[in-house]
Amino acid sequence: MKLVSKGSKLYSILFNKCPKCHIGSFWDSNNPIKNMFFSTENTCQTCENCSLSYELEIGFWYGSMYVSYAISVAVMVLFWTLTSFFFPLINIYNEILIIIIAILIVSPLNYHVSRLIWINFFVKYIPNDTY
Numbered sequence: 001m002k003l004v005s006k007g008s009k010l011y012s013i014l015f016n017k018c019p020k021c022h023i024g025s026f027w028d029s030n031n032p033i034k035n036m037f038f039s040t041e042n043t044c045q046t047c048e049n050c051s052l053s054y055e056l057e058i059g060f061w062y063g064s065m066y067v068s069y070a071i072s073v074a075v076m077v078l079f080w081t082l083t084s085f086f087f088p089l090i091n092i093y094n095e096i097l098i099i100i101i102a103i104l105i106v107s108p109l110n111y112h113v114s115r116l117i118w119i120n121f122f123v124k125y126i127p128n129d130t131y
């Protein structure tokens with residue numbers, strides 16, 4: 001089985017698919033910027049194919065903040081390492097500024113992916129349509 005084939009968690013995360021059926025879309029749009037800034041109230045509600053309610057319990061999405069935090073730390077470490085490697089004499093404040101800008105640029109993608117990762121922890125793929 002390929003790593004990013006239908007049925008794997010990575011498929012659902014990378015291709016914005018419902019974690020249960022891998023057919024319906026999780027987000028209305030594949031554009032993370034649109035989802036973060038221009039999403040409507042009914043974003044991330046139910047799957048149009050299997051009618052899975054994405055918010056498994058009240059406050060479910062608070063948990064995705066832990067995933068988002070982990071991604072942010074990974075981005076911070078990456079940019080800290082890159083700036084330290086390519087600009088060894090950089091001022092610490094400029095380095096922090098570069099990291100903050102990187103976090104802000106990545107934040108829409110982070111928001112988009114962290115919810116997908118979080119729901120994939122709890123929902124298992126069910127291949128046939130016998131829901």
Ligand SMILES: [Zn+2]
Nearest residue numbers: 018021047050
């Ligand atoms: Zn579905």
